[in-house]
Amino acid sequence: MTIAPDVLAEIQQLTPEELELLEGELARRAWEARWSSxxxxxxxxxxxxxxxxxxxxxxxxxxxxxxxxxxxxxxxxxxxxxxxxxxxxxxxxxxxxxxxxxxxxxxxxxxxxxxxxxxxxxxxxxxxxxxxxxxxxxxxxxxxxxxxxxxxxxxxxxxxxxxxxxxxxxxxxxxxxxxxxxxxxxxxxxxxxxxxxxxxxxxxxxxxxxxxxxxxxxxxxxxxxxxxxxxxxxxxxxxxxxxxxxxxxDGELLTDIEGALWSFALLDATRVGAAPPMSRIVVAVDPAATSNAESDEMGIIVAGRSAAAIPDRNGTTRQHGYVLDDLSGRMPPLDAVRRAVQAYHAHQADAIVAEVNNGGDWIGTVVRQVDPTVNYRTVRASHGKTTRAEPVAALFEQHAAHLVGGHSTLEDQLATWVAGDASPDRLDALVWALTELMLAPAGNFAAVA
CATH class of the missing domain: 3.40.50.300 (P-loop containing nucleotide triphosphate hydrolases)
Structure with a gap:
């Protein structure tokens, strides 16, 4: 923008107070022009x-x-x-x-x-x-x-x-x-x-x-x-x-995602306010993609299996699975292990179960450093994510698996994940936990002591 010499000369003669008033007036006019247009x-x-x-x-x-x-x-x-x-x-x-x-x-x-x-x-x-x-x-x-x-x-x-x-x-x-x-x-x-x-x-x-x-x-x-x-x-x-x-x-809210294994309605239907006495509890850990990336999420889910056998939706009497806590988040590896160990003791869990397929071998080393008394198990996926997740989703469909209370981020992941998409770590940790508790005898994964 070119300022005419005579105008520039007038501006240079203004006092600081007058310049401030001029600046305010110009800003006001700019706002009014933007506002009206x-x-x-x-x-x-x-x-x-x-x-x-x-x-x-x-x-x-x-x-x-x-x-x-x-x-x-x-x-x-x-x-x-x-x-x-x-x-x-x-x-x-x-x-x-x-x-x-x-x-x-x-x-x-x-x-x-x-x-x-x-x-x-x-x-x-x-x-x-x-x-x-x-x-x-x-x-x-x-x-x-x-x-x-x-x-x-x-x-x-x-x-x-x-x-x-x-x-x-x-x-x-x-x-x-x-x-x-x-x-x-x-x-x-x-x-x-x-x-x-x-x-x-x-x-x-x-x-x-x-x-x-x-x-x-x-x-x-x-x-x-x-x-x-x-x-x-x-x-x-x-x-x-x-x-x-x-x-x-189109800005459309898709509440029912085609191909999703869970839905909000299903999670609501199987939710309970409190868990019954447990016969077994595990803390499942699904590691971030890299062992030193704070930006990746660490999946940490606490789940248990009921002591008593309860009828499911089909009338079959069986022990049910309960998701007790979601401690997942973005954190350094050492903090994630400490959080899992704290949950292990707080819930009097039977084991920490960690997936080691994608660079998760470090978890066992860090667990031993933090607390060598922890019962630690590793799992290695022998099937794809969809194959592992479907039987766990079926437990919810049968009303044999339940969320205890609300876990909003986990629920968002469950209700929006579609086979073929990258599965989030909270979902993966939940799958590992309920597989260990409810489906392990079927041989859905290989366990290593």
């Missing part, structure tokens, strides 16, 4: 007034402007009536994303983020956290929901009038993030949520859609006319007729 899709407009603790949820395919719609809503909220006149700017909000970095990149700095809608906002990191602030003094604090520690920070996140959940279905700890953020959602006459996400068949998303206080709008990639037509045509042509098209492009 924005033409929303129908699904980017909240369809009504959201109840206290309710939510406006945008479900959409890729490129449908979900982030754009929520950013616009938050900026409009800031420039609307104050939720609490005692607060600077009248508003105190938060943005929760899969990670705090995602919140910065997508919700604030990205081409559809807050800065695109209001160039006056600034991003600041202080000892108290990372914030977005408006010239009025209104602010939004940024959070992640990637680790349990991230979620714990929401406990002390302060009171808020509006919470934006960016890419909610991608949050590893969405349920706890909702629980803890709701405790502080109490500023103003109508504190509420907004959320944007490409849908995934997760229990937390299914539950949100079933709530009467959640207003939902939906957008499809093929209808996102701001995207180049060639891009839309290529995406639709590539994924036409597939699950990917329905979920990632």
């Amino acid at each position: 924005w033409t929303p899709y129908p699904w980017q407009v909240c369809p009504g007034e959201v109840e206290t603790h309710g939510m406006w949820l945008q479900l959409g395919g890729r490129g449908t402007g979900k982030t754009d719609g929520c950013a616009r809503y938050m900026v409009s909220h800031v420039n609307g009536p104050p939720c609490d006149p005692r607060l600077p700017g009248g508003h105190r909000m938060s943005i929760i994303a899969p990670t705090q970095g995602d919140a910065v990149e997508s919700a604030v700095n990205g081409p559809s983020g807050l800065k695109a809608h209001d160039p006056r906002v600034v991003l600041r990191t202080t000892v108290g956290g990372t914030y977005v602030r408006w010239p009025s003094g209104a602010e939004a604090k940024l959070f992640g929901a990637h680790t349990p520690d991230d979620v714990e920070r929401l406990r002390s996140g302060g009171n808020r009038c509006l919470v934006w959940l960016e890419e909610a279905a991608a949050m590893r700890h969405l349920g706890p993030a909702l629980t803890h953020s709701a405790m502080g959602l109490r500023v103003g006459p109508r504190p509420h949520y907004i959320a944007s996400t490409t849908p995934k068949p997760r229990r937390d998303i299914v539950d949100l859609l079933a709530r009467e206080d959640v207003l939902t709008t939906r957008g499809r990639t093929r209808d996102a006319h701001h995207l180049p037509q060639m891009m839309r045509d290529k995406l639709v042509a590539k994924y036409a007729g597939t699950r990917m098209e329905r979920q990632e492009l």
Whole structure:
């Protein structure tokens, strides 16, 4: 941009205070220009007034402007009536994303983020956290929901009038993030949520859609006319007729996945509130792909077999299997073994069972270092994952296997895994545990003492 010499000379004569006022005025005009030129899709407009603790949820395919719609809503909220006149700017909000970095990149700095809608906002990191602030003094604090520690920070996140959940279905700890953020959602006459996400068949998303206080709008990639037509045509042509098209492009929530061995309905039907006395308990460990990668998940499942024989769905009296705990997560190998050993003692287990096919031989060495008294067994897969998983899924179908309480991440993996896809480690650990307890006499795996 070229500035005329006479204008430049005038600018150079301004005092620092006058320059600051000029900068603010230019930012205000830039915001007004952006604001007045924005033409929303129908699904980017909240369809009504959201109840206290309710939510406006945008479900959409890729490129449908979900982030754009929520950013616009938050900026409009800031420039609307104050939720609490005692607060600077009248508003105190938060943005929760899969990670705090995602919140910065997508919700604030990205081409559809807050800065695109209001160039006056600034991003600041202080000892108290990372914030977005408006010239009025209104602010939004940024959070992640990637680790349990991230979620714990929401406990002390302060009171808020509006919470934006960016890419909610991608949050590893969405349920706890909702629980803890709701405790502080109490500023103003109508504190509420907004959320944007490409849908995934997760229990937390299914539950949100079933709530009467959640207003939902939906957008499809093929209808996102701001995207180049060639891009839309290529995406639709590539994924036409597939699950990917329905979920990632049409924004459809697929609660029943064709080919999945488990379903949410099946898991609910077989769930119990407490386990009966056990005759045998094992801790199953399915290692991450590499022994030193903190980014890979370690599957750690505690399961038991009932002492008493109980009728199953078919009327056959037999001992049942119970999934007692899911301790899986991303952690260093030593931490994973320590967690498994702690579970072994806490549950008075009979053995730690670990798969060693994919580089898991290190587990035994580390177990002996941590606690040489542990009864440790290894298993080696002699069949493919589908062949191993099908008999275990059949136990659930027969109502001879049960989840004790809720295990949201594990349940999401079970209900969405389809044969042929890479199987997640929690699912694999569950299969090893129930195979050891319920199916081992059939010779489904080779055990090594």
